[in-house]
Amino acid sequence: MVRVIEVKVLDGYRLQLAFNDGTRRVVDLANELSGPVFEPLQELSFFRQVRLDAELGTIVWPNGADIAPEALHAGFREEPGDPRHAAIG
Numbered sequence: 001m002v003r004v005i006e007v008k009v010l011d012g013y014r015l016q017l018a019f020n021d022g023t024r025r026v027v028d029l030a031n032e033l034s035g036p037v038f039e040p041l042q043e044l045s046f047f048r049q050v051r052l053d054a055e056l057g058t059i060v061w062p063n064g065a066d067i068a069p070e071a072l073h074a075g076f077r078e079e080p081g082d083p084r085h086a087a088i089g
Contacts, residue, residue, distance in 0.1 A: 002073045003057030009048050015059070019073055027072055037065045 006018035013030035033041045040063050041047045053060045058069040 001057070002069050004052060004059055004069050004072060005054075005057075007050060007052050007059050009050060013044070013047055015050065017059070017072055019069070020057075021073075023073060025073070025075060027075060029067075032067075037063065041065060 003020045004017050005020050006016075008016040010016055010026065012028065013033070014026055014028045016024065016026050018024050029041075029047075033039070033047075041061060046061065046063075049062055050059050051061075052058075053066070056066060058066050058072065060066040
């Protein structure tokens with residue numbers, strides 16, 4: 001089971017993530033924040049309050065929003081070469 005083990009806030013709505021399988025990925029969530037639970041995250045200062053929930057193995061925000069680690073690991077099924085979701089090293 002894939003789990004997020006580290007999160008670092010970058011610029012804009014970009015996060016650098018590390019996973020328990022050794023994968024590191026930068027994801028840009030700017031276009032992924034739709035729906036009632038994610039609307040508060042459109043405010044950058046709120047988005048930047050992201051934290052790792054070790055029990056869930058993913059990232060969460062104070063309003064209870066979270067994103068499945070599998071979706072983060074897959075980079076939201078980005079198109080090949082999409083720079084918004086680049087794997088690192």
